[in-house]
Amino acid sequence: xxxxxxxxxxxxxxxxxxxxxxxxxxxxxxxxxxxxxxxxxxxxxxxxxxxxxxxxxxxxxxxxxxxxxxxxxxxxxxxxxxxxxxxxxxxxxxxxxxxxxxxxxxxxxxxxxxxxxxxxxxxxxxxxxxxxxxxxxxxxxxxxxxxxxxxxxxxxxxxxxxxxxxxxxxxxxxxxxxxxxxxxxxxxxxxxxxxxxxxxxxxxxxxxxxxxxxxxxxxxxxxxxxxxxxxxxxxxxxxxxxxxxxxxxxxxxxxxxxxxxxxxxxxxxxxxxxxxxxxxxxxxxxxxxxxxxxxxxxxxxxxxxxxxxxxxxxxxxxxxxxxxxxxxxxxxxxxxxxxxxxxxxxxxxxxxxxxxxxxxxxxxxxxxxxxxxxxxxxxxxxxxxxxxxxxxxxxxxxxxxxxxxxxxxxxxxxxxxxxxxxxxxxxxxxxxxxxxxxxxxxxxxxxxxxxxxxxxxxxxxx
Numbered sequence: 001x002x003x004x005x006x007x008x009x010x011x012x013x014x015x016x017x018x019x020x021x022x023x024x025x026x027x028x029x030x031x032x033x034x035x036x037x038x039x040x041x042x043x044x045x046x047x048x049x050x051x052x053x054x055x056x057x058x059x060x061x062x063x064x065x066x067x068x069x070x071x072x073x074x075x076x077x078x079x080x081x082x083x084x085x086x087x088x089x090x091x092x093x094x095x096x097x098x099x100x101x102x103x104x105x106x107x108x109x110x111x112x113x114x115x116x117x118x119x120x121x122x123x124x125x126x127x128x129x130x131x132x133x134x135x136x137x138x139x140x141x142x143x144x145x146x147x148x149x150x151x152x153x154x155x156x157x158x159x160x161x162x163x164x165x166x167x168x169x170x171x172x173x174x175x176x177x178x179x180x181x182x183x184x185x186x187x188x189x190x191x192x193x194x195x196x197x198x199x200x201x202x203x204x205x206x207x208x209x210x211x212x213x214x215x216x217x218x219x220x221x222x223x224x225x226x227x228x229x230x231x232x233x234x235x236x237x238x239x240x241x242x243x244x245x246x247x248x249x250x251x252x253x254x255x256x257x258x259x260x261x262x263x264x265x266x267x268x269x270x271x272x273x274x275x276x277x278x279x280x281x282x283x284x285x286x287x288x289x290x291x292x293x294x295x296x297x298x299x300x301x302x303x304x305x306x307x308x309x310x311x312x313x314x315x316x317x318x319x320x321x322x323x324x325x326x327x328x329x330x331x332x333x334x335x336x337x338x339x340x341x342x343x344x345x346x347x348x349x350x351x352x353x354x355x356x357x358x359x360x361x362x363x364x365x366x367x368x369x370x371x372x373x374x375x376x377x378x379x380x381x382x383x384x385x386x387x388x389x390x391x392x393x394x395x396x397x398x399x400x401x402x403x404x405x406x407x408x409x410x411x412x413x414x415x416x417x418x419x420x421x422x423x424x425x426x427x428x429x430x431x432x433x434x435x436x437x438x439x440x441x442x443x444x445x446x447x448x449x450x451x452x453x454x455x456x457x458x459x460x461x462x
Contacts, residue, residue, distance in 0.1 A: 002098050004073075004106040006034060011072040016040030017086050018077030019059060020048045023167070024100055026144040026156035027075070027107070032057050033158035041067045041086060051154075065089035075103050078172050079399035101174030104144075108164055108180055111142065115299060116168030116178050118209070119186025119222075121345050122292045123167045126186060128320045129296035130165055131157070133313040137305045141165050147320035147339065163303070168209075170202065171195065175209040183213060184220040184299050186291065188227035191342055194371035194400065203227055210234040220299050222291060223249055240302060242268075242294050251275070251298050253290060262356045264290050268297065278307060281315050285324070286352040293317075322454050324349060324446075328461035330436060333359070333443035337457040341368040341450040343379035347386075349448065354386035359442030364391040364431050364456055366449035367411065370403035377406070381414035390415055390422040391431050396451030432459040 004011070016028050019040025025048050032038045032055055039058040042049055049059045060067045063086040068074070074090040074097045081087075090097045108114040117127045124146040132151050134141045141163035145155045168178050171192050188199075188206055196202045210231050213219060217237035221228050224243040232239055243249040244256070255267040262285035269277045282293055293314055300310050319325060322339045329335060336353075340346045346365070354361050363384060367373040373380065373395055384390045392408045392415075408424050415422035425431045435445055445460065447453035 002096050002102060002106060004103060004110070006110050011036070013037040013039070013069075013071045014073045014075065015068055015071035015090075016075050016077075017063060017084070017090065018042060018080050018100075019052065019057075020044070020046050021077050021079065021100075022048075022146050022155055023104075023144065024075070024077050025052060027100070027104065028052060028057055029055060029154075029156050030107075030142060030144065030158055039067070039069070039071070063087075068093070071095060073098070075100060078174070081399065099172075099174075101169075101172060101177050104166065104168075104174070105177030105179060108166065108178065111164035112162040112181065113303060114164040114166075114180040115182045115184065115303065116166055116175075116180035117184045117186070117295075117299075118168040118170060118175055118206070119184075120170075120189035120191045121342060121348075122186045122288065122295075123169065124320055124339065125289065125323055126184065126292045126295050126299075127165060127167050129293055129314060129317055130299055132317050133296065133300045133305060133310055134163060134165065134303075136313045137300075137309045139163050139305070145320070147322055149320055150318075170205060170209075173205050176205060176212065178209065179212050179214070180217070181214075182218045182220065182299060182303065183209065184295050185228055185231060186222055186295055187225045189342065189344055190376065191372070193375040194369065199227065203230055206231055207234045211236065213237050218302055220295060220302065222295065224291075240298065242291075242298055244290065251294065253294050255279075256287075256290060261285065262352065266290055266294075268294060275301060275307070278311070280311060283315060283317060284319055285356070286348060288348045288352075324353075325454075327454070327457040330445075330460050331439050332441040333439045333445055335457050335460050336444065336446040337454040338446055338448040339450050340448045341372070343376055343383040346380075346448060347383040349446070350384060350386040353444055353446065357444050359440060359444065360388035361386060362389045362391070362435065362439065362443060362445045363387045364393065364435065364445070364447045364453065366393045366447070366451050366453040366456075367395045367408060368450050369398050369400050370395055370406050371400060373408075373411065374403070374406040377411060377414060380411055381418050381420075384415060384420050384422070385418070387420065390420055391434065392422060392424050393428065393431055393453075393456075394426045396449060398451065428456040428459060431456055435460055 020042030041060040143157040144166040265281040
């Protein structure tokens with residue numbers, strides 16, 4: 001079993017295969033700040049690689065066996081396949097070679113107050129909310145984010161305290177490697193079906209995660225989500241629950257209202273006397289963000305943060321980059337980008353935008369992975385009902401090889417069957433030209449997906 005300890009003097013140099021990923025780059029920077037000599041490779045040149053170079057990390061474009069010099073530890077991303085030349089060379093070394101998930105699990109054990117945020121949807125938003133709260137409460141946590149937050153000038157923060165905050169993704173069953181002091185479970189939905197057999201497989205993996213927790217840990221769980229309910233009986237520490245109009249919950253969210261822009265306000269009532277009843281307001285839209293913010297509020301409070309400090313930070317929170325982010329304007333239309341890549345996320349975002357739109361709502365969607373598009377095709381076809389027009393671009397393959405049995409056109413046909421005005425445009429160049437020719441004043445255009453649809457949004461604005 002691999003263990004990592006900051007005090008272990010045998011590890012001085014660390015090499016990352018796939019260092020350009022949002023999580024890998026964050027871990028690389030954290031180790032770099034702790035004095036390790038860090039290097040890494042990625043498939044393509046990117047802004048992330050340039051940023052890593054600027055803090056003294058050696059990076060290589062292209063994954064070749066020659067990139068590996070004399071590291072004491074090699075960490076690889078889950079997106080790397082077993083036939084990768086650099087990974088094969090790494091495994092021929094006599095040093096530890098571990099996945100990102102395994103390393104993250106052992107990394108969090110270096111901190112007394114580690115917090116892991118899990119769930120099929122909302123991880124990055126909730127983690128960034130807690131990040132803002134902890135930073136502004138002067139806790140000085142170490143943070144690993146799946147996005148970029150202005151308050152920490154990026155996707156990570158190297159803190160000096162015993163607090164550690166990270167997203168804890170279930171991809172590839174990685175949560176089974178995690179042992180946080182506090183686990184937050186936002187929801188459980190069908191996703192990553194290239195690894196999981198079905199929803200039961202996913203739920204059983206989360207149950208295994210609950211069994212990892214120590215008896216003095218805390219698990220913050222959304223009990224409005226039916227798939228989260230089986231977890232409760234397996235929590236080894238304190239089970240802390242939350243829900244909307246759910247009197248069974250430890251923290252019950254009530255009195256929900258929205259202003260004219262769509263910003264929610266609500267009350268949280270707790271069975272814990274020291275919390276009582278507290279009012280909160282948000283500066284972001286979306287009913288689903290009530291759940292995200294409630295989880296952030298509860299996790300922060302249960303971590304010892306003062307309630308007045310929490311209220312101030314949460315009310316001033318503005319989204320991560322690529323979470324309903326306004327990129328700019330074109331022809332007096334608002335151009336936005338989002339990270340949503342699962343039908344549930346997309347449907348919630350489009351509903352929130354449609355509720356307050358002035359002109360048309362136009363979405364350019366970049367499907368992410370063949371397996372997700374194929375398994376959830378009907379769900380995707382039902383996710384865009386609030387849009388006036390949907391543009392579907394080529395599938396972003398990510399870690400997967402080409403699958404001829406699924407194509408973006410299949411989704412376009414399904415959308416049209418559901419009465420949605422949809423077209424297929426293969427490239428961003430084609431989509432950009434089409435949008436620029438057809439967009440009108442007061443329209444809202446949003447690009448979405450977890451590949452690189454933000455590039456398209458920037459192209460439109462330029």
